[in-house]
Amino acid sequence: MTDAVYRLDDVHVEDAARILTRAFFDYPMWTWILPDEAHRRRALPAVLRASVRWGLLMGESFGYGDPLSAVAIWAPPGQADRDLDLGADGEDPALAGPDGTMTGWNGVVTALGEEPMSRFETFVAAQRPFRDALIPEGGWYLPWLGVDPAVQRTGAGSALLRHMFERLDPEGRAIYLETEKEANVPYYLGHGFRLVHEGTLPEDGPPFWCLLRTPPGARS
Numbered sequence: 188m189t190d191a192v193y194r195l196d197d198v199h200v201e202d203a204a205r206i207l208t209r210a211f212f213d214y215p216m217w218t219w220i221l222p223d224e225a226h227r228r229r230a231l232p233a234v235l236r237a238s239v240r241w242g243l244l245m246g247e248s249f250g251y252g253d254p255l256s257a258v259a260i261w262a263p264p265g266q267a268d269r270d271l272d273l274g275a276d277g278e279d280p281a282l283a284g285p286d287g288t289m290t291g292w293n294g295v296v297t298a299l300g301e302e303p304m305s306r307f308e309t310f311v312a313a314q315r316p317f318r319d320a321l322i323p324e325g326g327w328y329l330p331w332l333g334v335d336p337a338v339q340r341t342g343a344g345s346a347l348l349r350h351m352f353e354r355l356d357p358e359g360r361a362i363y364l365e366t367e368k369e370a371n372v373p374y375y376l377g378h379g380f381r382l383v384h385e386g387t388l389p390e391d392g393p394p395f396w397c398l399l400r401t402p403p404g405a406r407s
Contacts, residue, residue: 192350195239195248195258203250203258204236210258210333211235215393216367220306221299233291233298238331240290249347257343260331261351267318267328267363306390313388314365317397321383326361326399327351348378356402367395379403 195203208231211217221227242248242260251257296304322328329351334344355362364380366372372382375398384397 191253192249192251192346195243195250197243199250199255200236200239200243202255203239203248204232206255206258206335207235207238207331207333208232209335214368216310216388216395219388219392220303220310226300226303230295230298230300230303233295237291237295241292242331244290249350251343251346252338256338257334257347258331259329259344259347259351262328262330264325264327264360267322267330306392309389310392313386313392314395314397317365317384317386318363321397321399322363323361323399323401325359326363327355329362329364332364344374345378352379352400352402359402361402362400363397365395365397367393369394369396372396372398375400 212227212231217227217231221230238260239248239258245260245262245266247261247263249259249261251259299307318328332344332347351362362380364375366375367388376382378400380398380400382396383399385394386397387394
């Protein structure tokens with residue numbers, strides 16, 4: 188199944204954003220940030236399109252299937268905090284340009300609006316310290332893994348995970364992620380992750396779970 192995994196490039200941006208939008212449309216974090224469904228339908232594609240472009244700049248974005256049905260965006264060691272901080276200072280100029288035009292994040296603040304933008308920044312600020320504390324030296328971060336709902340539970344997400352396991356396990360690299368959906372926790376546990384933290388986002392936000400996978404045989 189990993190034969191169907193391939194590196195994404197610019198021609199995949201729109202399709203990848205559509206996949207992620209369908210995968211995350213009813214996700215607890217996004218229903219909290221964008222509780223109005225009509226607003227979410229308008230704004231979430233802009234957020235995820237920019238996320239895909241960010242992933243392409245990182246150089247570690249992969250898709251599964253033809254047509255594309257699943258997407259994984261990875262942050263290499265030391266890059267986990269370059270995670271689209273949309274505060275007054277804008278993006279990391281070295282990564283995406285000072286005005287956000289390389290990824291489209293310059294339009295995301297407008298698409299979200301003031302209150303959802305504030306909740307998004309709350310989410311980022313709440314989870315960042317755990318990444319700082321829990322990702323071991325040389326560890327990778329998985330900010331996005333999304334599968335089109337039409338093909339969920341068919342192995343597409345597992346194929347994307349195994350593709351990176353095969354690459355990182357021989358190097359002894361750990362992988363860290365967060366999820367705001369409890370049903371995802373046993374899925375990741377079944378792929379060798381272990382639960383390292385449970386928390387709740389401020390301002391009546393949803394709970395979240397932090398998971399870490401170390402290669403088989405490596406020290407935790």
